Amino acid sequence: MVLADSMLMGETTATGDHSVAGPGWGDLGALCLTFFALGVTVNVLVLDRVGSESLTIVAAVAINSATTELAYLAVRDAGGTQLAAVIAGWVVASRFGLLAVSLGARLDVGRWHRAAAGLQSFDPNVTWAIQQRRAADVVRVFWRATAAMHLGWLSGIAVGVFLGNVIGDAERFGLDAVFPAALLAIIGNLLRRRSGALAAAVGGGLCLLLIPVAPAGIPIIASLAGAIVALATTPPEETT
Amino acid sequence: MSWAVVAVLAAGVWAQRLLGMFVGGRVLSRQPALGRLATLIPAAVVMAVVVQLTIASGTSLEVDARVIGMAVAGVLVWRRSPFVVVVVAAAVATALVRLL
Numbered sequence: 001m002v003l004a005d006s007m008l009m010g011e012t013t014a015t016g017d018h019s020v021a022g023p024g025w026g027d028l029g030a031l032c033l034t035f036f037a038l039g040v041t042v043n044v045l046v047l048d049r050v051g052s053e054s055l056t057i058v059a060a061v062a063i064n065s066a067t068t069e070l071a072y073l074a075v076r077d078a079g080g081t082q083l084a085a086v087i088a089g090w091v092v093a094s095r096f097g098l099l100a101v102s103l104g105a106r107l108d109v110g111r112w113h114r115a116a117a118g119l120q121s122f123d124p125n126v127t128w129a130i131q132q133r134r135a136a137d138v139v140r141v142f143w144r145a146t147a148a149m150h151l152g153w154l155s156g157i158a159v160g161v162f163l164g165n166v167i168g169d170a171e172r173f174g175l176d177a178v179f180p181a182a183l184l185a186i187i188g189n190l191l192r193r194r195s196g197a198l199a200a201a202v203g204g205g206l207c208l209l210l211i212p213v214a215p216a217g218i219p220i221i222a223s224l225a226g227a228i229v230a231l232a233t234t235p236p237e238e239t240t
Numbered sequence: 241m242s243w244a245v246v247a248v249l250a251a252g253v254w255a256q257r258l259l260g261m262f263v264g265g266r267v268l269s270r271q272p273a274l275g276r277l278a279t280l281i282p283a284a285v286v287m288a289v290v291v292q293l294t295i296a297s298g299t300s301l302e303v304d305a306r307v308i309g310m311a312v313a314g315v316l317v318w319r320r321s322p323f324v325v326v327v328v329a330a331a332v333a334t335a336l337v338r339l340l
Binding site for chain 1 (some may be wrong): 241242243245246247248249250252253254256258259260261262264265266267268269274275276277278279280281282283284285286287288289290291292293294295296297298299300301305306309310313314316317318321322323324326327328329330331332333334335336338
């Protein structure tokens, strides 16, 4: 994977490389709390619709995608068929496939390790990992972030399912702002590069335009165009 | 949602992740011209998720307290504040706006 490393180095400049230090323990703790909040809020909603604690827990762990569960339930709530709801759930999960592409390009590990990492591709762990320059650091940061996420997610599931009625409306505490704020912080370093800022602006802008007119999940897939525009219009030896 | 639906949803999500890892990831790592996509894809896709979580309600746009929370988060990210500060400040700002 030396090639992949050199490609990332291609984004470096004479002023220094753009590889950032991996997340510290404080960052990992905050990520854990973020996924705890996400686990609580999502699973309170899912349990309310599904009505079975065991099914809610198995769905959260097996599907491993809160957005897929929420998209499926949203389509069913709106009167959609099972098939339409399942397709919506798959489409919104497509971003994990895209993130796995990014991670896959930077991982220098065996087949089973790749499979395990692929199945755990989420926004925070992939985004932090691919900002590391050394292949060994990519792996280390990825699994540390994954562990922090799952610790929070699994404990959030438990609290959401068994204590959800005690907590009440989680939005009262602003918990629905925790996840997007965490994601923004995690891509912060990418946004300081011209290419990253352009990719995010085009991707985010397209998503904003498509939300009112496209089915669930399509705006996220369309945001991929932002990465392609940035690739085509910014030089590899850019400065921030 | 039934047990069968959970299995079908899970299979679709697992398949996409594995496909991305084994097919897309290998293609990117072998094509130097496309290599920068490894860092550009997360920038574009994660920002789209941020937009969706901030301003969407289903398939409609909705400006509410989340926007204030994310504006606060944006300023703090710009000022390179610690991760935990960004997350907590966004939640507190959103909750305060809802209290008003």
